[in-house]
Amino acid sequence: MGKYEKDAKDLLQFIGGKENISAVTHCATRMRFVLNDPKKADEEKIGDIPTVKGMFTNAGQFQVIIGNDVPVFYNEFVQVSGIEGVSKEAAKSAAKQNQHPVQRVITVLAEIFTPLLPAIIVGGLILGFRNILEAVPMGWLDGQTITEASQFWNAVNSFLWLPGEAIFHFLPVGITWSIARKMGATEILGIVLGITLVSPQLLNAYAVNGTSAAEIAADWSWNFGFFTVDKIGYQAQVIPAMLAGFLLVYLERFFRKHIPEAVSMIFVPFFSLLPTILAAHIILGPIGWRIGTLISSVVNAGLTSSFSWLFGGIFGALYSPLVITGLHHTTLAIDSQLIADFGSTNLWPMICLSNIAQGAAVAAVVYLHRGNKKEEQVSVPSVISAWLGVTEPAMFGINLKYTYPFIAAMIGSGIAGLFVTLFKVRALSIGVGGLPGILAIRPEDYLMFAIGMLIAIVVPFVLTMFFRRAGIFNKLDRVGEQMTPELSDYDTPREKQVLDMFSPLKGTVHPLKEAKDPVFAEGMMGQGVVIDPAEGKLYAPFDGQVSLLFPTKHAIGLVSNSGTEVLIHIGIDTVQLDGKYFEAKVAQGDNVTKG
Template sequence: MGKYQADAKQLLADIGGKENVAAVTHCATRMRFVLNDQSKANEKAIEEIPSVKGMFTNAGQFQVIIGNDVADFYNDFSAISGIEGVSKEQSKVAAKQNQNIVQRIIGVLAEIFTPLLPAIIVGGLMLGFRNFLEGVPLDALGGQTITESSVFWNGVNGFLWLPCEAIFHFLPVGITWSITRKMGTTQILGIVLGITLVSPQLLNAYAVNGTSAADIAQNWTWDFGFFTIDKIGYQAQVIPAMLAGFLLVYLEKFFRKHIPEAVSMIFVPLFSLLPTILAAHMILGPIGWKIGSGISFVVNAGLTSSFSWLFSLIFGGLYAPLVITGLHHTTLAIDSQLVADFGSTNLWPMIMLSNIAQGTAVLAVYFQHRGNKKEEQISVPATISAYLGVTEPAMFGINLKYVYPFIAAMVGSAIGGMLITITNTRALGIGVGGLPGFLSFKINNYPMVFASMLVTMVITFVMTYVFRNVKALNKLEPEYDEGGLAMATAGGAGSGPAVSVMDTKDASTAVATPDMVTQEMIYAPVEGEVIMIGEVADPVFSQKMMGDGFAVRPKGQEIYAPVAGTITSIFATKHAIGILTPAGAEVLVHMGLDTVELNGAPFDVKVTEGASVTSETLLAVMDLTAVKAAGKGTDVVVAFTNREKIAGVTLEQTGEIAEQSQIGYVTVKG
């Protein structure tokens, strides 16, 4: 009998039996089910299964967290159920049965725009800096701008337009590339298509409104004798690029099925690309332009009308729930179109304030729960992360857990969003969605931007205290004894004995406790920035479902062992490695986020199962460029998964650090 046969049998019953399983697969830590009827899954019963560490639903998949031994669990599950596993891609296809058409569209939008976000954000920051250089007269310079008074800064300002133009004017190139990447077709054709939409041969989209119809007819057309096509560019246009990109994808897929392989390299690109370019300039481009302009006009009209206070109050309050559903990805396209049409956006400022509100709510919970050392490991980094624009650790790690801080953040965001909107304070583009977001505004807007931030933070902080006393909004709230240690209420989270972790620089000293413990050194597995595990943009890790630990945002590609021990497992897709330390800590080294889908391509593993390792042992080489190109996170996560043996993880160093550097210790129970 397998080690997990009893648990696997119980899990099969609790998810509704064999007939309720449409597909099953697994990654480095989780069983991934596609269920025919998810309501049949008894989540309370599943939580009681000894080997289950947690569960959640994502993209139509019911995911059950097992840990390092998920492969053994999967084998026992297959033997018990008689269900054969499927590939990750097959599982994704099957999961679509649990998604409605809106969820599928949103999922596609997310996968298209997510790889573009780093460029869009940095572009917004550079535009804000250029605005300061060339648009703000300073008394110290005799009423001149910095560019007017300095040759150097005038040169810097001119040079910065190069990347800004590449990011925003040539945005259609990124969109068409991302669509072909997402849909699995030829990416270079997507790039070529995008270039044909923004070519210098075309009349720039920003000059169209200032050019007469007669001038366009005379100087900006292709004349084919019996018909003409306008030579109009689609710089910064979102929907024309999306329509053209999807047409290219479907034409390529169609012709690949019907053209013999021997000549497909010639005729598939030819028959796919040329008709798409023609359709883009004759039909899709003009239609898409009108659709995009119509959407941005409606949004802009709503946010500048006499009812702007109501529109902004609703959107500001409901943006955080949109993040949970995934609907927030649709705002990226709208923001981009607003910038293209009006030169600025009044939507993104509310998003910035919503992120700040979520961070402030966690900060308030931190003050309310002072003394809860375990929670502080989540709340402190989650606050910092939200203030820098990444809200998932804050929302999933703290605010949704207790509910009342999430509602308080919605109230603060609604009031702040209304204030910044009714004062017509607009951003030059999409920037960092947190406190640094002020850099995306004109400098003369700074007073109102800071005032809106302050109002959002104050209201959120106060309402977090107020809503704490509303029982209907308070879930799993801990009570406190006089010593300040959090004690969970009956049935609440965090129940169990408190553990004291020694705070000392002498990591070789054992802690004197009733149970014998051992402290083992922890080392940075890769060069980069060491962060708390609560900052990882994956709730499975940030909420410590896999156990305590830390992560590194890598600068290097060589991944070393974070502890001394023995290699116990190497996942088939090479992205995760298990290590057992001499004291009995089970360590998972997880390279990248959601990289199981890459099927091992970016990873070159240098060790074998059973090998002894130290901090000087090279575990693997991770191709960062390939991971980023696939749209995946690069964080290297180190999690101590057998929580029953881990008394605490102490990091003595965070921030930038070299690989193999000692950063702390783990305390392991005997």
């Protein structure tokens, strides 16, 4: 009988049996199930299985925490269940069946736009640089722009339009390709479809508003005798391209099922592509254009109304939580539509400021935890990353872990968003968030945006330090403060005994369950906390006596004057050091004083 055979059989039974499992895989510590009916899982009984340390549901997966032995448990589970495991990607794909419609939409948007981000970022930088060259009068050039004063930079500016146009004007090509790629259709058909939406034979989307209906009817239409179709391009348009891309995918899937394989190479592409192109120009394009215009008009109206400051403050504060949920991917499409309709966007400046605010909060944590070399390996790169527009390392690595920096960043971002909205700051392009985002801002808005950047740095930095010192939104980082109230947040006391205990180390406090040693993590040695030390000095947490000092000096036992026993254990498996690197300042039986 295997080590975990009984527990594996119990888990199989309580999870609803083999027939309830659509897919199963595992990661470093967890079994990851995709269940046909999540309601059949008896969480109470699963939680009673000795090997199981917890469970939760995320992104359509029912995850059961096993611990470091999960590979062994997984192999025995596969044997007793007769279910072959799948790859993590296959499990994620299967998990989509358990996502509600909003989650599925967000997932699809993320999968469409993520492959396009490198090009969009480069395009944003290029257009931002071109703004400086051609649109900013320079005092040291007698009020001329750089392109007006220099033939060389005028040529550079003209040359840079090539990649800028390729990225943004031909964005529909990237969208239709990405949809075909992600949904398993023929990628080259997606590319061809995108090209038909931005062909030079069509009236450029940017020129539509300046062209009368009579001109379009006379010069920009296909006349089929009994009906006409406008020859309108969809440069930089997002929704028409998405609608066309999805139609192509579903038509290809349909015809692959119904056309014999012997002739599928000829007829599947033909019957998939041509009807999609026709529908894109007759139905989907005009409808998508109107939908996109409506969305961008509503957003633009909200950010230019008399209540714009309120809208800006709320969006600025809530953008970071949107990143956590994945909803922020929707803003990319809205930004693109705003630029296509109005020539600029008032949403992107607030997104840039939110990135800056998250980085500033981490910078405050770096300052507060200075000397913690281990944490700096995560925190310092996170600051740089956030200030260059990628906030996930900052949020998930530092700010969400401590909570109070994340809230400080939200408040700072909200104030900064309110400010730039009040002064009607707009961006001419999208691309790199964070500090380089100023390159995308309209030249006349540089000063106001710079002030917004300053707000997004100073306010989160100051609030992070204040929240930590005052203990507001802060339960894990109370260095040097009384720890007793927090102990109940981590583990339920076995005895109702209160001890005023102060931090024995400078460092960061974590729940005991985060200890890497299961003996401590599971509370077998009693309640407690884990501290990541910032320096190698241990102080007495209360007045008392040294009851035990191990010969290896890696652990010390203390008894308070009120009789409470406490064990302080330094590191994991440090007994093997046999006392090396440790220096004791006390001996067994010595009295100690707090601090």
